[in-house]
Amino acid sequence: AQTVTQSQPEMSVQEAETVTLSCTYDTSESDYYLFWYKQPPSRQMILVIRQEAYKQQNATENRFSVNFQKAAKSFSLKISDSQLGDAAMYFCAYRSAGAGSYQLTFGKGTKLSVIP
Amino acid sequence: GAGVSQSPSNKVTEKGKDVELRCDPISGHTALYWYRQSLGQGLEFLIYFQGNSAPDKSGLPSDRFSAERTGGSVSTLTIQRTQQEDSAVYLCASSTGLATDTQYFGPGTRLTVL
Numbered sequence: 001a002q003t004v005t006q007s008q009p010e011m012s013v014q015e016a017e018t019v020t021l022s023c024t025y026d027t028s029e030s031d032y033y034l035f036w037y038k039q040p041p042s043r044q045m046i047l048v049i050r051q052e053a054y055k056q057q058n059a060t061e062n063r064f065s066v067n068f069q070k071a072a073k074s075f076s077l078k079i080s081d082s083q084l085g086d087a088a089m090y091f092c093a094y095r096s097a098g099a100g101s102y103q104l105t106f107g108k109g110t111k112l113s114v115i116p
Numbered sequence: 117g118a119g120v121s122q123s124p125s126n127k128v129t130e131k132g133k134d135v136e137l138r139c140d141p142i143s144g145h146t147a148l149y150w151y152r153q154s155l156g157q158g159l160e161f162l163i164y165f166q167g168n169s170a171p172d173k174s175g176l177p178s179d180r181f182s183a184e185r186t187g188g189s190v191s192t193l194t195i196q197r198t199q200q201e202d203s204a205v206y207l208c209a210s211s212t213g214l215a216t217d218t219q220y221f222g223p224g225t226r227l228t229v230l
Contacts, residue, residue, distance in 0.1 A: 035218070043205060045221035052216075091159065097215055102151060104209075104219060106159035107223070 002027045004094050006107035013082045014115050020067075021110045023092030034068065034075045035104070046086040048090070051075065053059040073104045079112075087114045104113070118142075120222035122208050127174045129198055137193040137225045141210030148191050149211075150183060150218060154204035162206075165191060166213050198229045 003026045003107050013019035025034070036048040051059045058066050063080045079086055089111050093104040131133050141148050150162040161175040165185045171216040176182070180198075185191040195202055205226050209219040 033216075037221075043207075043224045043226075045207065045209075047218055047220070050218060093131070099215075100172075101217075102147070102215070102217075103160075103161040103164055103172070104151075105161070108158045 002029075002032075002094050002096070004092055004107040006090075006110050008091055008110045009108070010111045010113070012113040012115055013086075014080070015082055015084060017082055018080045019082055019112065020052050021079075021090050021092075021112065023075045023077070023107055025073050025075065025092070025094050027073070027094065027096075029096055029098065033097060034066075035093040035094045035095070036064070036066070036075075036077045037091045037093060037106075038086075039109075040090045040092060046092070049077065064094045068089060082114050084114050085114065086110055119209055120210050122206075122221055122222040122225050123224065124225060126226045126228070128230065130230050131200060132197055134194065134196045135198055135227065137195075137206050137227070139191045139193070139208030139210075139222060141189065141191070141208070142220055145210035145212055145220075147211045147217070147219075148185060150191070150193050151207045151209065152177075152204045152208065153207055153224070158205070162193070166224035176221040195227075198227075201230050203227055203229045 032053045034051045038046045049061045069075045089109045092107040146167045148165045164172040180196045183193045205224040207224045208222045211217040211219045
């Protein structure tokens with residue numbers, strides 16, 4: 001079974017600064033997808049960024065980028081120019097690319113605070 | 117609708133009562149998932165529906181939990197004889213069902229069992 005580990009329960013960052021959230025995972029599969037979701041107090045899980053394991057290039061979405069290290073099974077999220085609206089719980093998630101159920105396996109989450 | 121909707125937003129019930137939670141997926145999405153988010157266990161997969169195929173129920177924690185999806189659209193998660201440990205946020209997600217797709221989540225239902 002796959003597992004996802006987020007070792008930082010809480011992080012804080014100054015507004016306009018950069019912060020990196022860590023995520024490691026364990027799998028025996030070679031093809032899979034990785035995601036970062038954001039969950040503000042409203043509870044709505046919002047997709048931040050996704051990465052296909054077969055792609056060597058790191059995904060980017062505006063101020064959000066990832067550092068995907070397949071051999072190390074590491075998938076960190078970098079948030080640049082942090083904004084107050086970035087404050088939320090961030091979840092790293094894994095999904096198999098094989099046939100069958102495509103449920104997500106989540107880490108425990110990192111609570112990000114943004115300091116004005 | 118534009119996104120996944122869930123109702124009710126909050127539900128308070130007494131131990132031993134049955135509850136039904138509803139999910140309306142994004143129009144055209146064939147795949148639907150239920151997850152549970154609790155303080156102790158984090159986010160856990162419960163059940164997955166894909167089109168007319170038999171659902172993947174491998175995540176249901178006990179036989180008190182069941183779900184159905186009528187007409188390939190709306191889904192209802194039913195918890196019978198609720199227990200205090202069932203208190204959690206129940207999240208629904210939908211997707212196109214393709215291997216490459218992304219799941220889009222609803223706002224969840226917060227269930228409190230007294």
